[in-house]
Amino acid sequence: MSARPSNxxxxxxxxxxxxxxxxxxxxxxxxxxxxxxMLGWMDDEALHRTLTTGRATYWSRSRQEYWVKGETSGHQQWIKSVALDCDKDVVLMKVDQVGAACHTGDRTCFDEDVLQAVVGERPTE
Structure with missing residues (x-):
């Protein structure tokens, strides 16, 4: 269980x-x-707040506090659906993103440092 109290x-x-x-x-x-x-982190209470408010709420590991995405930046995430993966250790939130998702101001956290990789091809039969 989470060490912090949760509803x-x-x-x-x-x-x-x-x-x-x-x-x-x-x-x-x-x-x-x-x-x-983006990828963020949640404890039980952050997940509770996300499920009950319609806004993505995370736990900041560096600041040790909850943060609602966009509360200060205006770059909000409005929840459309939430699902657990098969191992129950990852939450996938489908959101309506307003503005940038990344703290750097980019739309996504995954477009800045793209690694070179061989493109795989499915075998033909």
Whole structure:
């Protein structure tokens, strides 16, 4: 369980597999395009707040506090759906992103440092 108090439904909390510090990874994806925007971290209470407010809420590992995406920047994430992965250790949030998702001001956290990789091809039969 999370070390911080939480109002998360026990039926959900009991299913989560957390890191040693009580967190689960949370991926934000643009709901209509499929664009992967960012990865953040949630504890039970951040997930509760996300599920009950319609706004993406994260736990800041560096500041040790909750933050609602866009509360200060205006770059909000409005929840469209939330799902757990098959291992129950990652949350996928489909969101409507307003403005930049990345703290650097970029639309996504994954467009700045693209690595060179061999493009794989599916074998033909």
């Amino acid at each position: 998360l439904d026990p039926k959900i909390a009991d299913r989560l597999k957390r890191t040693e510090d009580g967190l689960i990874a949370a991926i934000a994806q643009q709901y209509d395009t499929g664009e992967v925007l």
